[in-house]
Amino acid sequence: MFTIDKIRADFPILKRKVHGKPLVYFDNGATSQTPQVVIDAIVDYYSNYNANIHRGVHTLSQEATDKYEEARIKIQKHFNAKHSYEIILTSGTTESINIVSSGFSSILKKGDEVIVSALEHHSNIVPWQMMCEKTGAVLRVLPMDEDGSLRLDLFDQMLSNKTKLVFCNHVSNALGTINPIEAIIHRAHKFGAYVLVDGAQACPHIKPDVQELDVDFYVASAHKMCGPTGVGILYGKSELLEKLPPYQGGGEMIETVTFEKTTYAGLPHKFEAGTPNICGGIAFGVAIDYMNSIGFENIAKQENELLAYGTEKLLEIEGLKIYGTTRKASVISFNIEGIHPYDIGSILDKLGIAVRTGHHCAQPIMNFYKIPGTVRASFAFYNTKEEIDILVEAVKKAKMMLS
Incomplete structure (x- = not known):
């Protein structure tokens, strides 16, 4: 049975704080977090x-x-x-x-x-x-x-x-x-x-x-x-x-x-x-x-729900544009009109939210859209809708500060 609280408990890093705020980790497209069972396997190898x-x-x-x-x-x-x-x-x-x-x-x-x-x-x-x-x-x-x-x-x-x-x-x-x-x-x-x-x-x-x-x-x-x-x-x-x-x-x-x-x-x-x-x-x-053991059907269901919810909530922000609107995995790549993605990402970090900003090692895509880069929020099965709510409020705050 897919129980989000139990799954999140498998990942020690999700308990930490960044700049005094609970970590919201939305940079899974760059690297995912590591469950305790994998950490234990690494320690076991070097120990035994x-x-x-x-x-x-x-x-x-x-x-x-x-x-x-x-x-x-x-x-x-x-x-x-x-x-x-x-x-x-x-x-x-x-x-x-x-x-x-x-x-x-x-x-x-x-x-x-x-x-x-x-x-x-x-x-x-x-x-x-x-x-x-x-x-x-x-x-x-x-x-x-x-x-x-x-x-x-x-x-x-x-x-x-x-x-x-x-x-x-x-x-x-x-x-x-x-x-x-x-x-x-x-x-x-x-x-x-x-x-x-x-x-x-x-x-x-x-x-x-x-x-x-x-x-x-x-x-x-x-x-x-x-x-x-x-x-x-x-x-x-x-x-x-x-x-x-x-x-x-x-x-x-x-x-x-x-x-x-x-x-x-x-x-x-x-x-x-x-x-x-x-x-x-x-x-x-x-x-x-x-x-x-989690099951890829369960992973897909959770991530698709996060993608749909995050897309809906972020698009309520005026001036926000999402790049990539066809069938996709749980990634939302976006910009806010008139604001550089790096500046948004920097403010989000101060609020404890990890996203990726820049061209994502895909400069030809950014050249196609004629943009310097995007803010990329990439979700994993251990993320929650509550974390997306925190992201949305933080993006609104960043927009207000930078406009």
Whole structure:
């Protein structure tokens, strides 16, 4: 049963005060908060079995290895990957994307085309620009509409036999738009193009099934899913991961090493050079267990109610405009006419409210709307309507002070 008071009690940080006010945390799009059960798992690792993995015959190493690989299997099952070795544990979404872009830098050739959506985070733009500079491939941009949706009618016109890769986020971090990735994947595959979906913003709200989606690559970060920072995943179909060369050289990713030649380990270790974030991987598995114990249907219901309530209440403020009005996750990105978003965010902080201000690492979206940035309130399942009421009153106060 979903009981908000019980859930909030799982998160120690929600009890603290900021500038003498109870914390209202609406910056979940940047990073979610961490439940006690995940914190306990981190303390347990460093207190009881801190050791390097995959290499030691001693007990601590074996225990750490078992826990780490158990976490990989939890992640595999959560995303419904066919094989556990299709889950590459990385430092986060950004590294996951860079592994793929680096790999394709040795495969693409001049004149090949890749398509990226206009709604992307910089992490899903810059690596592909770098890849195109190296290969001579052409980067094309799928435009967006005023309501924050993608122009799928133009996508059909852009696709051709030259299209080799398509990149799109599942949910926009700046606007909250839920993109039609099923349609994008299906249409791209008709032309033999591979698709990478950035799931960083989707996974806190949606439980993706990578086999059902038939997606080629899917990436995500633990710190947006009640887990720790510094760990994430790259899912890739095994036949594609086999084609890509290693991203980094070092320990763990090798089979044999001589000064004449090195041969590489099989999946997933081929892409996991060096000592990984062992504790982070284990804690990620615990975070996934926690979110599944809450239930993604319950999470969606709570967050959709918060989104509807927050939208209604904020739009009652004269001069307030919300960006992104199509189907979306629990994100409200807004401005008040004549007031810089940074100034609003600064006043909200003094009132104990954490929101994100700026371009949200999505400058092309802000350029599209011809604005410097927005105030972004992003809700999680542990937030409440009472907190939204506090936000609304604080925005009204900020408007009065700054007008």
